[in-house]
Amino acid sequence: MISFDGFYSFISLGLAIFAIVITNFINKKDFKNYPFGKSTLEPILVIIKSLVLLIMCSITMLSAIRQVFNGGNSVDEGFALWYSIISSVGCTWVYLYMKKSSKSLNSEIVKVESNQWLMDAMISVGVLVGFVFSIILKKLELYEISKYVDPGMVILTSSTFLRMPIRSIIEAFKELINTSADEEINYDINNLVKTIQDEYNIDDSVARVAKIGRELRIEIDFIVSNESKIKSIEDMDKVREYIDNNTNHFDLKKWLNISFTKNKKWAV
Structure with missing residues (x-):
């Protein structure tokens, strides 16, 4: 022993x-x-x-x-x-x-x-x-x-x-192998994305969240239409800033990638 x-x-x-x-x-x-x-x-x-x-x-x-x-x-x-x-x-x-x-x-x-x-x-x-x-x-x-x-x-x-x-x-x-992050993180991210969709009249979205070591990788693709309130790069950056500010509580190093498209094939 x-x-x-x-x-x-x-x-x-x-x-x-x-x-x-x-x-x-x-x-x-x-x-x-x-x-x-x-x-x-x-x-x-x-x-x-x-x-x-x-x-x-x-x-x-x-x-x-x-x-x-x-x-x-x-x-x-x-x-x-x-x-x-x-x-x-x-x-x-x-x-x-x-x-x-x-x-x-x-x-x-x-x-x-x-x-x-x-x-x-x-x-x-x-x-x-x-x-x-x-x-x-x-x-x-x-x-x-x-x-x-x-x-x-x-x-x-x-x-x-x-x-x-x-x-x-x-x-x-x-x-x-980039398995999805835990339920608590996914729940917060999905609620945040839903709030943005409702506020900006966005048709759909695809959110991918994975934790690798001390890094939290967040990729969100918003599918917009002519009726959406996203009209300019400034509007897009405003959404990015909002997401960044509302994901600081995870206490992990973030890799944040947020895209906007009218064609869903670029998001899946």
């Missing part, structure tokens, strides 16, 4: 450094080489990090299962207790710091990183509880049972943590 915790922490540290490098690269503006931005790098990084954790947890769980069938193993609980106490405090502090940073930066990478350190803190707390239980078993002279505590904890924690990277991979993949 200590090996699993230490290896997990080592992997977490390496992935954290990798995440910092990629985040700095994403934040550097380079319109010439990346005219559509670098937002897709965030879900790609999340998938890479999650795959590493998924593979690590799977291999460790299989190794622990093999240990159970081989009769378990004995552990020096004294060293394990001190290690787990220090590790629990340290990982919890890093998790709280990363969680606070993820809110201020609004970054999926930092959010995943904070969840990863939460998992690490939970592992360390699990080590502490497990080895206290192992000491109790030895005090009760149940030595044979105590041998299964260590691999049992590894199986329990690794199987539990498998869900988090799997969930992260699924969500990041959805962003990569």
